[in-house]
Structures are given as C-alpha cells and as structure tokens.
Amino acid sequence: MFAAQDRRIISMWFPRLATDRVLRGSSVTGPFALTLRVVNAERLSCLNDAAEKAGLACGMSAADARAFCPDLLTAPARPDLDARFLSGLRRWALRYCPWVGREGADGLVLDVTGSTHLFGGEAQMLEDMRARALRTGLTLRLGAGHTRGAAWAFAHYGQGHIQDLAELPVAALRIDPQTVTALQRLGLRQIGDLQSAARAPLARRFGVGLMERLDQAMGIMPEPVTPEEEAPSFATRMSLPEPIGLSADVMGGVERLLVPLCDKLARHEKGARRLLLTLRRVDQASQQVELRLAAPMRDPARILPLFARGVAEVDAGFGIDMLRLEAVGIEPLAMVQLGHARHNPDQLDDLVTRLGTRIGLENIQRFLPAESHIPERAFTLAAAAFSTPDPAWSAPRPRPVQIFPPEPVTGTMGEETPRPPARFRWRRMGFETGRTTGPERIAPEWWLPDEGRHAGLRDYWQVDTREGRRLWLFYTPQNPAWFVQGEFA
CATH class of the missing domain: 1.10.150 (DNA polymerase; domain 1)
Known part of the structure; x- marks a missing residue:
C-alpha cells in the first residue's frame, strides 16, 4: 500500500480536443472554430490556436466572430464524436497505468502510483506523453501532484x-x-x-x-480515481484442427459460436441487430457473411437458420480453419417473463429478416400514421425492421383500403345540394348509384405548402354501386366536379 503523500496523479487536459479532432491531418492553418447552437444562436464552442490569437473566444456568437475575423472558418460541433474520441484517448492512456478515468468532457486523470519507474521516472513519462500527443496533432497540458x-x-x-x-x-x-x-x-x-x-x-x-x-x-479528503469500465465485447471465435468446406460443417460451427454469444447477450440484457461471421481460409483469405436482423434477437434457434443463405454462397477454397462471430450492432433487449404456455417467437421478424437478406431490409416497409386529416398525407412509409407498428390510427370516418390519385368521373349533378350522381362513368365503366353515406367535408391544410392536390374544399361520399363496387367519391364545390379517390373492400 502507498501512503497518501506517495501517490502520484497525472491530469491530462486537451484544451482543443474538438478542433484537434477535426483538424487532424487537415491543411487548415488559419483561424478555425466549431459552432454550437445555444438558445437559438450559433456560438463558438472550441477554437484552434490561430483563432485565439486573432482575438476570438469561446461563447462569442458566430456572427460577431465572422465580423471580427472575416477569414474565420467554421464547422458544426459534434459533442458525440468528441466523447468517442476521448474514449479512444482513454484507451491509449492505459499504456501508462491501468487506472485511467475521465476528467470532464476534455480531460483524463491517471493514477500512476507505482508505474512511473517503467518509463524511467515521472519526468520521462510526462515527456513521453507530450511527445506522443505532439506527433498526433493534439494540444496537451499536463499536471502532476499527490492528489487529483x-x-x-x-x-x-x-x-x-x-x-x-x-x-x-x-x-x-x-x-x-x-x-x-x-x-x-x-x-x-x-x-x-x-x-x-x-x-x-x-x-x-x-x-x-x-x-x-x-x-x-x-489531500485531507480522499478523492479516488475510478477507471472507466470497458464495454463488453460480444464476439466468439473457434479455431479448427482440420479445415472444413461443407456448408453443413460451417453451420455446425456457427451453432457452437451462437450459444455462448447469445448467453453473453442475455447476461447484459442486449440483443443483436447485426451479426458478422468471418471465415478464414487456409490460404489466409477471409470470407464474411453479414446478417442484419429485423429486430433485436438473442435466440440461437431463431438466428441459426438465417445464416444458411449467406453460408451457402461462401467460397471455402481449400478449406476454412477459423470462424469468428461478432455482434456488431447491439440494442437493449430486456428479459421477458414467460407464462406456463410455451413462448412462440415473433415469426414476422424472422420473415422480414429472411426477405431482407435477399432484397435489403430498407426495401421492406410498413405504413405508419401521420398527423394529417388529408387522406394522401395521413400515412408515411418506414422500414419495417427499424420501426414498430403504431396502433394509433384515427379517422373520424371509415377510410378505404385502397387510395389512389383522384380520377375524374362523368355524370349528372344536382343543383342545390350536390349529391353523388345517379349514374356515372369511371375508368370506361358505367355505374349506377345505390346507397350513399356522406358528406364528410375536408378542408385543405393552409399551414402547409400546397402542392396543388389539396387546394379547396372536398366533400367525400361513400357510394355503394349496384354493380358491387364500393367507391370513395368527393365533390369540389369551388370548381364543381366529381372524382374517385379510393375503393372499399
């Protein structure tokens, strides 16, 4: 154990972390700053050395900064990428000691007690940090003391x-x-x-x-350095004593890899959305099979058959001697309480995944409700694999199963109160009106840009024709005419 006065703590401060991340390997030498929107105003959040020498400061509005320094180059700040970059620096700092924690959004703290001798002393360790940061284009300020x-x-x-x-x-x-x-x-x-x-x-x-x-x-009150916990790696690997080449043998290996991988996902309450199977051949070449799932999964019995198509297309060459399976896309997936009855997996997700391996998950879409009372705008399309069904469909009146662009009809219209014509022609077919329900008046959405399709009022009617067709007609009072826009089942 080390006494309190023997502890050595090093603080790493990257005052230009964000701009250094953006400008690494860049040829920009003039004033440069990153901007961040704060209360409806773009303000400078991080500057390079040239911008600071030009008299600019963090917190200054971007408009004032450009007026003060016309040569200023700006780019939007990305705090998420900065945090990821700092995580990479934290892993790099592990070369000096195992106790490395974060210090705010732009710094690290290291407890180097007992490890400075590995670099020839504390001074040599600090110098090595400065030299490595300088070579990578990072601005680094260091401080060392007995306390954090x-x-x-x-x-x-x-x-x-x-x-x-x-x-x-x-x-x-x-x-x-x-x-x-x-x-x-x-x-x-x-x-x-x-x-x-x-x-x-x-x-x-x-x-x-x-x-x-x-x-x-x-040093009167202790302040420990808490190292950040490493994110778990969801990957399994298998080396084979003899090369294999048959699809059945590869699928058997995949099955053995899936079981421990899914067990680890279950322990962390995670599910895989994207799996990557790497097959190394004896000639050191690699083949990869990517599986994108329609929903987070961790059931080996459901996932294994989905690999069959990709494995069948692999060129095994002279044989495969190593398999590696990694879950590269992870999402939260909580435990599910099962009842006495056997739990049936969602077969729809499996079907979407199978079709997605052939035509792409983005090409399998579903309808979702949209905030609009205009029939053409009351829905939106979204990829089924990356969305969930929304039961919040609401309409004051029934809507037809099929909706298409308005198509004009010809017929006899009333004078005072327009009603659906007794007889009309549509798509070169003649129809006789039976029962009618309506009207339902729908006004245009004046707060949205008009595309010409929704100009003016519309009076919608449900028309049951004697020929058996149930049509959705509307009448335009401002420009008297009848149109068919949908058909009920």
Whole structure:
C-alpha cells in the first residue's frame, strides 16, 4: 500500500480536443472554430490556436466572430464524436497505468502510483506523453501532484514556473465562476490566501463544497480515481484442427459460436441487430457473411437458420480453419417473463429478416400514421425492421383500403345540394348509384405548402354501386366536379 503523500496523479487536459479532432491531418492553418447552437444562436464552442490569437473566444456568437475575423472558418460541433474520441484517448492512456478515468468532457486523470519507474521516472513519462500527443496533432497540458485536485490545478493553471499549489488562483480548486468572483472581491485570490483564512465564516457563506474542494486538493479528503469500465465485447471465435468446406460443417460451427454469444447477450440484457461471421481460409483469405436482423434477437434457434443463405454462397477454397462471430450492432433487449404456455417467437421478424437478406431490409416497409386529416398525407412509409407498428390510427370516418390519385368521373349533378350522381362513368365503366353515406367535408391544410392536390374544399361520399363496387367519391364545390379517390373492400 502507498501512503497518501506517495501517490502520484497525472491530469491530462486537451484544451482543443474538438478542433484537434477535426483538424487532424487537415491543411487548415488559419483561424478555425466549431459552432454550437445555444438558445437559438450559433456560438463558438472550441477554437484552434490561430483563432485565439486573432482575438476570438469561446461563447462569442458566430456572427460577431465572422465580423471580427472575416477569414474565420467554421464547422458544426459534434459533442458525440468528441466523447468517442476521448474514449479512444482513454484507451491509449492505459499504456501508462491501468487506472485511467475521465476528467470532464476534455480531460483524463491517471493514477500512476507505482508505474512511473517503467518509463524511467515521472519526468520521462510526462515527456513521453507530450511527445506522443505532439506527433498526433493534439494540444496537451499536463499536471502532476499527490492528489487529483492538485494535478488538475497544475494542468489548468500551473503552466510555467509555478510549482506550489498555494500560489495558484482559487479558480484552480474546480469551483464555479460565481464563487471565484466573490472570493476575489474578499481579497482571497490565491489558494494560499484561502488556506490562511478562517474556515467557519467561509463555509457559512459559500457552503461546505468550497472547503471540500480545498481539502481534496490538499489531500485531507480522499478523492479516488475510478477507471472507466470497458464495454463488453460480444464476439466468439473457434479455431479448427482440420479445415472444413461443407456448408453443413460451417453451420455446425456457427451453432457452437451462437450459444455462448447469445448467453453473453442475455447476461447484459442486449440483443443483436447485426451479426458478422468471418471465415478464414487456409490460404489466409477471409470470407464474411453479414446478417442484419429485423429486430433485436438473442435466440440461437431463431438466428441459426438465417445464416444458411449467406453460408451457402461462401467460397471455402481449400478449406476454412477459423470462424469468428461478432455482434456488431447491439440494442437493449430486456428479459421477458414467460407464462406456463410455451413462448412462440415473433415469426414476422424472422420473415422480414429472411426477405431482407435477399432484397435489403430498407426495401421492406410498413405504413405508419401521420398527423394529417388529408387522406394522401395521413400515412408515411418506414422500414419495417427499424420501426414498430403504431396502433394509433384515427379517422373520424371509415377510410378505404385502397387510395389512389383522384380520377375524374362523368355524370349528372344536382343543383342545390350536390349529391353523388345517379349514374356515372369511371375508368370506361358505367355505374349506377345505390346507397350513399356522406358528406364528410375536408378542408385543405393552409399551414402547409400546397402542392396543388389539396387546394379547396372536398366533400367525400361513400357510394355503394349496384354493380358491387364500393367507391370513395368527393365533390369540389369551388370548381364543381366529381372524382374517385379510393375503393372499399
């Protein structure tokens, strides 16, 4: 065990993490900034060195920044990609020690106690970090101390000759800007001033959080470094003593790989949406079979038959000696409580998956309701594999099973109150009107761009013809005419 004064913590701060990520390998040398929309305004969120030297600052509106610096180049910020990039840097930092955690959105913290000798000492370790960051185009500031708070303070405010924590400003204690301003007004500008001041009045005025930050930096209150848990890898692999080439043998290997993979998915309450089977041949060439599922699955009995088509098309060459199965697309899939009756899997998802392997999952679509009372706009199309049925279909009147673009009809219309014509012709066929239901008046959606199809009012009627056809007709009062737009079952 190491004593508290023997602990060594290193803080890595990437002040230009977002712009460095975008500009790595880029030829941009002038002012560059990333913008983020904040309260209906585009503001600068991260700048490169040239933009800072031009007088720009984070938080400035993009319009003011372009007026102040006409040569400024901008791009939209992507916090999600920045977080993923920081995760990659965290894995890179594991080369120095196993205890690596995140420090905000742009920093890492490392507990290097007991591992500095592997690099020839702490100074050599810090120099190696700087050199590697410089080669990869990253701006890196480092700080080292006996506590996590001290390391963060030196990384953010200790650049230069300052080696004493007491000489750093009170902002180095990781407190909010309002508290920093209030302390400065009281004449407490450095951490040393705060140490020598009476604790009780400060705690009453600013709360116990200020004293906790001070004690954490000084090592009086412990602040551990919690390493981030590694994401589980959903992959299984099998090496074969003798090459195989028959589809039945490959399917047998896939079955043996699916069982432990699905068991691991079940333990994490996950389901696979995309599986990748890699088959390595004896000549070191690889064949891949990708299976995209219509819904998250982890049942080996359901998944195995879906691989049959892809495996049958594999060129085994002189034989396959290694199989690797990986779930590259993962979605949450909670446990299901089963009753006394045997649970039947959703056969529709299996059917969509089988068809999707032939024509593509995106080409299998379903109708979903849309917020519109116009018949042509009351539905939308979505890929069945990436959507769920919506039972919220609502209509004030019954709608026909088949709807098509309006087609004009010819017939005799009334004078005062238009009713469906007693006899009319449609699609070169003559019809005689029987029972009618209506009218249902539908007005155009004036708040949406008009495409010419919905201009004016429409009075819809359900018409049962004596010939057996049940048609959906509408009448346009502003331009008297009759049209057929649908047919009931």
